[in-house]
Amino acid sequence: MLEEEIKNAMKAKKIIMGYRRSLKFIKSNKPKMVIIANNIPEKMRKEIENHTKVFNFEMKIFEGDSKKLGMICGKPYPVTTIVIME
Numbered sequence: 228m229l230e231e232e233i234k235n236a237m238k239a240k241k242i243i244m245g246y247r248r249s250l251k252f253i254k255s256n257k258p259k260m261v262i263i264a265n266n267i268p269e270k271m272r273k274e275i276e277n278h279t280k281v282f283n284f285e286m287k288i289f290e291g292d293s294k295k296l297g298m299i300c301g302k303p304y305p306v307t308t309i310v311i312m313e
Contacts, residue, residue: 229262229287229289229290230299232260232311233262233296233299233300233309233311234299236309236311236312237300237301241259241311241312241313242300242309242310242311242312243309243310243312244300244302244306244308244309245306245307245308246267246271246307246308248310249261249275249308249309249310250274250275250278250308252310252312253275253278253282253284253310254278256312257282257284257313258284258310258311258312258313259284259285259311259312259313260284260285260286260287260310260311261275261279261284261285261286261287261308261309261310261311262286262287262288262289262296262308262309262310262311263275263286263287263288263289263307263308263309264288264289264291264292264293264295264296264305264306264307264308265288265289265290265291265292266292266293266307267293267307267308268307271307271308275308292305293305293306293307296309
């Protein structure tokens with residue numbers, strides 16, 4: 228399940244949170260997976276989708292919104308984008 232994978236990555240400290248930090252990592256490294264919240268703004272979604280096609284890696288859409296994604300990560304604020312590093 229996606230939630231468990233996120234929690235395991237958090238425990239292993241192999242996660243990057245936030246749109247800007249994630250995009251920076253995507254451009255310079257190869258992530259294991261990118262997870263975006265289902266309510267991410269369309270412009271941000273398209274930019275990440277383009278990078279997934281160009282650099283050929285997996286992207287998943289989290290079923291919950293950014294607030295729930297933030298809660299799973301143990302943060303009191305919304306998180307739109309997560310990168311799980313290899």
